[in-house]
Amino acid sequence: GAGVSQTPSNKVTEKGKYVELRCDPISGHTALYWYRQSLGQGPEFLIYFQGTGAADDSGLPNDRFFAVRPEGSVSTLKIQRTERGDSAVYLCASSLTGPSVTDTQYFGPGTRLTVL
Amino acid sequence: GENVEQHPSTLSVQEGDSAVIKCTYSDSASNYFPWYKQELGKGPQLIIDIRSNVGEKKDQRIAVTLNKTAKHFSLHITETQPEDSAVYFCAPHNTNAGKSTFGDGTTLTVKP
Numbered sequence A: 001g002a003g004v005s006q007t008p009s010n011k012v013t014e015k016g017k018y019v020e021l022r023c024d025p026i027s028g029h030t031a032l033y034w035y036r037q038s039l040g041q042g043p044e045f046l047i048y049f050q051g052t053g054a055a056d057d058s059g060l061p062n063d064r065f066f067a068v069r070p071e072g073s074v075s076t077l078k079i080q081r082t083e084r085g086d087s088a089v090y091l092c093a094s095s096l097t098g099p100s101v102t103d104t105q106y107f108g109p110g111t112r113l114t115v116l
Numbered sequence B: 001g002e003n004v005e006q007h008p009s010t011l012s013v014q015e016g017d018s019a020v021i022k023c024t025y026s027d028s029a030s031n032y033f034p035w036y037k038q039e040l041g042k043g044p045q046l047i048i049d050i051r052s053n054v055g056e057k058k059d060q061r062i063a064v065t066l067n068k069t070a071k072h073f074s075l076h077i078t079e080t081q082p083e084d085s086a087v088y089f090c091a092p093h094n095t096n097a098g099k100s101t102f103g104d105g106t107t108l109t110v111k112p
Helices: none
Strands: A005-007 A010-013 A019-024 A031-037 A044-050 A053-056 A065-068 A075-079 A088-095 A111-115 B004-007 B010-014 B019-025 B032-038 B045-051 B056-059 B062-067 B072-077 B086-090 B106-111
Touching: A005 A088, A010 A019, A019 A088, A019 A111, A031 A075, A044 A065, A044 A075, A075 A088, B004 B086, B010 B019, B019 B032, B019 B086, B019 B106, B032 B062, B045 B056, B045 B062, B072 B086
Parallel strands: A010 A111, B010 B106
Antiparallel strands: A005 A019, A019 A075, A031 A044, A031 A088, A044 A053, A065 A075, A088 A111, B004 B019, B019 B072, B032 B045, B032 B086, B056 B062, B062 B072, B086 B106
16 A cells, blocks of 8 residues: 655755655554654654644754644645754655554655755 | 764665675664665665663674664675665664655665
C-alpha cells in the first residue's frame, strides 16, 4: 500500500519568504509527527499530532514555525520569514495509534528545504 | 530532556563480518528502544525494536540487546552485506512523554 508521502521533495526559497511543506500520512493513521534533520545529524522532533490536535509542539524552535492538521489526515508545516538556518530536510512520520511500545512510526522521504 | 549518544559515528567492515553499534541514553524512564536504517534520500525505516521488559531480540541477521541498568542498548548485524551500508539511528523513547530523541547516527560501510 501507499506509504507516507511528502511534497515538494525539494524547495528552494529566499530568506524572508514563507513556505509550506505538505505531508500525506498512511491512511487510517491517527498520529503524525514532524521532524527536522540537519546534515550529519539525527532527526529532531518538532511536533506531534493525535488526530486534529497538536499533542506536543515542544520541539518547534520559535513562533515562525506552525503546523496544522485540520481534518486529521494531511498536515502542513508552515514556516514564516525563513532564515538560512532553517535549511534542512523536514521529515514527516505517521503511526497507527500514537506513542506506545507497540506503535511503529513510518517515515516519508522528506522535503529538502534550502533557504538562500 | 533525553541525552542520546551513539558510538561509533562511522564503521567500516568487510562483507561477511559483524557490526556492532552502541547507544547510550540518560532518561531512566525510557521504555522503548528502536533502531532505524536510513538510506540516501530516504526517510528512516524501523529495522528492529525492543521493549524494556526484554533483554535481547533477534530477527535473522539483526539483533538488539538492552542493558537498562547501564542505560545502553546495542545493534548487532551479523554476516554483513553491501546493502547493509546506510546510516543507523537509535531513538530511545519514553512512550509516556510522547516524543522520540534520535542519536546522531552511525554510518556503516560494508566493503565487498
